Amino acid sequence: MSSFLSSSIGKKLIMSLSGLFLIVFVLVHLVLNSFLLFDSTGELFNAGAHFMSLPVIRFGLQPVLFGGFIIHIIYAITLTLQNMKARPQKYAVQNLGNSSTWSSRNMFVLGGLVLVFIAMHLMHFFVPIQIQGNVHDDAQLVKALFTDESMGLVYTGLYVLGGILLGLHLAHGFWSAFQSIGFSNKIWRKRLEKVSYFYAFFIAAGFVIIPLYLHFFA
Amino acid sequence: MADKILKELTIRVWRQKDAKSKGKLESYKINNISGGTSFLEMLDILNEELINKGTEPIAFDHDCREGICGMCSLFINGRAHGPDDDITTCQLHMRKFKEGETITIEPWRAGAFPVLKDLIVDRTAFEKVLQSGGYISVNTGGVPDGNAIPISYDDAEEAMDAAACIGCGACVATCKNSSAMLFVSAKVSHLAKLPQGRVEATRRAKNMVAKMDELGFGNCTNTGACEVECPKGISIANIARLNREFLSATIKE
Numbered sequence: 001m002s003s004f005l006s007s008s009i010g011k012k013l014i015m016s017l018s019g020l021f022l023i024v025f026v027l028v029h030l031v032l033n034s035f036l037l038f039d040s041t042g043e044l045f046n047a048g049a050h051f052m053s054l055p056v057i058r059f060g061l062q063p064v065l066f067g068g069f070i071i072h073i074i075y076a077i078t079l080t081l082q083n084m085k086a087r088p089q090k091y092a093v094q095n096l097g098n099s100s101t102w103s104s105r106n107m108f109v110l111g112g113l114v115l116v117f118i119a120m121h122l123m124h125f126f127v128p129i130q131i132q133g134n135v136h137d138d139a140q141l142v143k144a145l146f147t148d149e150s151m152g153l154v155y156t157g158l159y160v161l162g163g164i165l166l167g168l169h170l171a172h173g174f175w176s177a178f179q180s181i182g183f184s185n186k187i188w189r190k191r192l193e194k195v196s197y198f199y200a201f202f203i204a205a206g207f208v209i210i211p212l213y214l215h216f217f218a
Numbered sequence: 219m220a221d222k223i224l225k226e227l228t229i230r231v232w233r234q235k236d237a238k239s240k241g242k243l244e245s246y247k248i249n250n251i252s253g254g255t256s257f258l259e260m261l262d263i264l265n266e267e268l269i270n271k272g273t274e275p276i277a278f279d280h281d282c283r284e285g286i287c288g289m290c291s292l293f294i295n296g297r298a299h300g301p302d303d304d305i306t307t308c309q310l311h312m313r314k315f316k317e318g319e320t321i322t323i324e325p326w327r328a329g330a331f332p333v334l335k336d337l338i339v340d341r342t343a344f345e346k347v348l349q350s351g352g353y354i355s356v357n358t359g360g361v362p363d364g365n366a367i368p369i370s371y372d373d374a375e376e377a378m379d380a381a382a383c384i385g386c387g388a389c390v391a392t393c394k395n396s397s398a399m400l401f402v403s404a405k406v407s408h409l410a411k412l413p414q415g416r417v418e419a420t421r422r423a424k425n426m427v428a429k430m431d432e433l434g435f436g437n438c439t440n441t442g443a444c445e446v447e448c449p450k451g452i453s454i455a456n457i458a459r460l461n462r463e464f465l466s467a468t469i470k471e
């Protein structure tokens with residue numbers, strides 16, 4: 001088993017399982033956020049946020065989620081470092097544009113930027129709501145951030161960017177995870193790539209629309 | 219129709235005295251090359267001129283010059299085996315290049331493929347991967363009657379497609395991670411798909427992957443660049459199969 005986990009394919013399996021776990025999380029997160037679009041009073045969203053603060057979730061699921069992120073990031077760093085070492089002397093001219101997609105070549109950079117975004121995002125909402133615990137109306141807190149007189153537009157822009165970066169990461173990540181597990185062949189490859197683009201676009205569009213809506217229409 | 223003539227080209231090529239020396243790119247002019255000249259013939263012509271001038275000729279690998287042996291290599295203008303698709307460098311012709319163009323030629327770059335001289339790299343690493351499992355251990359007898367062992371059409375086709383790999387190393391050279399997964403997956407697949415090879419399939423996958431990792435090839439991130447540049451059109455569906463074989467080898471243990 002230990003030889004499995006230290007092998008390239010074993011590490012890739014962990015990468016893909018943690019990635020798939022995060023994919024499910026991101027979808028749940030988007031569904032909860034979308035409550036802000038469907039109920040302007042914020043009650044629906046607050047109910048969702050309240051549910052997410054229940055002890056079962058906070059002390060049961062949250063550590064699992066953090067663990068998932070940590071594992072994904074640690075393996076991302078290990079694999080990327082090994083891959084950089086595998087070519088000590090670089091090419092003077094390298095043209096990868098017609099053999100692979102941009103996002104597939106920049107997964108580490110995209111993931112890193114998503115991580116920076118997540119750090120900022122945790123400071124905005126997770127810290128006041130769950131750590132300090134002094135927020136009564138979560139929906140109001142969210143709206144206040146995006147409609148802030150001086151910084152509202154900046155935050156809106158940053159969240160839009162975050163959504164796009166995540167979408168690009170997932171455009172490759174989704175199908176790549178299935179390939180890493182071995183669930184792919186010539187037929188499924190095409191299907192998975194389509195689902196991958198659809199899912200990535202759906203997630204990116206969702207996370208982009210919500211801050212824009214709150215900034216301009218709420 | 220008369221072939222177009224390229225009046226002048228600049229060849230920017232990696233020169234390195236031996237494995238220990240530091241190399242560098244050097245430029246040479248070459249004139250009046252017809253479009254029907256193969257890329258390697260163009261290098262032959264350039265080398266003749268270099269020899270006449272008393273300069274050391276450019277060392278490069280080649281053997282069959284008809285796309286079947288896998289000896290030729292070369293990273294040309296940023297692409298393995300140059301700008302054409304589904305061919306080896308020996309099948310590339312000068313008509314693919316433009317008048318006055320600067321053509322940059324580099325050796326395969328990967329830690330596991332050290333440069334020996336100029337454009338020649340040491341691909342022994344592939345042999346080592348093969349020695350670790352790319353064979354059938356028992357004597358499977360003489361050539362059997364075509365119908366003696368039932369093999370489905372699809373399996374036979376997939377095995378043959380994977381067996382087309384000529385071990386050139388373009389997949390490693392192209393891959394941003396210098397991963398050898400396409401090569402290893404082709405070698406694992408063409409045996410795993412046939413009854414004679416099936417018996418040892420999981421052990422083979424395990425051993426070949428362990429060897430590949432040990433030799434310092436990178437980890438696959440599924441960019442798919444390898445299958446685009448592979449001269450034999452080996453599909454990364456084989457990589458998915460290798461992943462399955464490897465995982466089931468672990469579970470069976």
Ligand code: HEM
Nearest residue numbers: 015016019022023076107108111112115173176177180439
């Ligand atoms: C919500 C956040 C994230 C999600 C949903 C996610 C999802 C995924 C998925 C599904 C994969 C494909 C796994 C595979 O190919 O086997 C992946 C790969 C990867 N991720 Fe993430 N990820 C996230 C955040 C991050 C972060 C924060 C980093 C880095 C610091 C990162 C770096 C990588 C790298 C380097 C790969 C490998 C590329 C590849 O093999 O295709 N990811 N991610």
Ligand code: SF4
Nearest residue numbers: 383384386387389448
């Ligand atoms: S898989 Fe293709 S590119 Fe790689 S060694 Fe075999 S023939 Fe060459």
Ligand code: FES
Nearest residue numbers: 281283288290308
């Ligand atoms: S020299 Fe044999 S394949 Fe090119």
